[in-house]
Amino acid sequence: MKKLMLIIVVLSSFYSICSSAAIDSFRFDNIAQEDAFHHLTHVLRCPKCQNQNIADSNAPLAKDLRTKTYDLILQGKSEDQILKYMTDRFGNFILYDPPMTIATIFLWLGPLFFIILGFSFLFVQAKKHNKKEPPLEAQDALRLQRILSEDTVETKQKEGRK
C-alpha cells in the first residue's frame, strides 16, 4: 500500500498543467475560434520585442495585438483576413513566415543557386577526368616501357639487399 502511494506521488510530480505565458482570459464560442487564435498569436511577431511572438510577449503592444486578434476572430474574420489586417499596419515584419517578394526571393533561390553551382562544378570535374589522353607516340611508348622495366629491376634489387 505504502509502495503504491509512493509510486503515485512520484508519478504525479512529473505531471504539470501547461500554462501559457501571457495571462489574459479570452472566451470563445467554439474550439475552431480558439484554435485560430492560438495559431495566429504564435505566427505573429511582436514588433516591439522582436524575437517573441505575440503569444509569448508581455509587452503592452503584444497585449493590444492579442486583443485585436481576438476581436477580429469574434467578428468572424478568417485567418487570412486577420493576417492581412496586421500586415497592412505593421508590414511583413510581423509575419514569422515571410511571403515571397523581390526582397526575400534570395531565401528561396539562394539554396537552389548553390546546389546548381555545386552540381555543375562536379559535372565539370567529372568530364575533365573522363577525357582520354591521346595515345603515346611510338617513340615515347618505347621510352616509357624502358623506364618502367628499369624501375622494376631496381626495386627488385633493393628488395634483394634486404
Add this chain to the structure above:
Amino acid sequence: MNKKYRLFILFIPLMIFVVGCVFLFKGLYTDPQKLESVLVGKRVPDFTLQSLYDPAKQYDASIFKGKKMLLNVWATWCPTCYAEHGFLNNLANNGIYIVGMNYKDSRIKAIRWLNELHDPYKISLFDEDGMLGLDLGVYGAPETFFIDSKGVIRYRHIGNLDEVIWRSKLEKIFNEME
C-alpha cells in the same frame, strides 16, 4: 585565355568574401528596431478620438487636411518623449503645425505634463486604448508622422526628434511635402 579564366576562378572566393563583408558591415549601422512604415503613401486611417483636454470634444481624420503637419505620438511613460519635448516646442514656435496623440496614457498625467512643459500641439488627441496607434502601426513612442495637405502619410520618424536630425534630414522631407 585559359590563364585568365583560372585567375578569375581563383578570385571568386575573395569576391564572395568582400560582398559578405559589405553586407555585414552595413548591418552594424542599421538599427533593427527601426521598421519601415507600410503606411507611407497612404491616407491617415479613419478614427474618432476624444480631445485630450475635453472628453466631450471629438476629432476624426478630417483634421489632417488643408495643410502639411506633423503627428507626434507621445506618452508620459516615455522618457524619450520628455527629451524631445523641448524641440517640439521650438518647431511649434517656428510655425510648424503639430498634432499630438497621447498614446496609452492617463489623461490627468498628460494634461499636467503639457501644462508644465508647454503645449506645442495645435490639437491633442487622446488614444487611451491605443487603437489609432495600432491602425498607424505604432509600436512604441515617440513616433512622428509627416502628413501632407491631402492627409497622406509621407514619412515616419521613429525615436527622438532633435535639432541635429531635423536639420540634417527631416526638415528637407517636411519642406518638400505639399
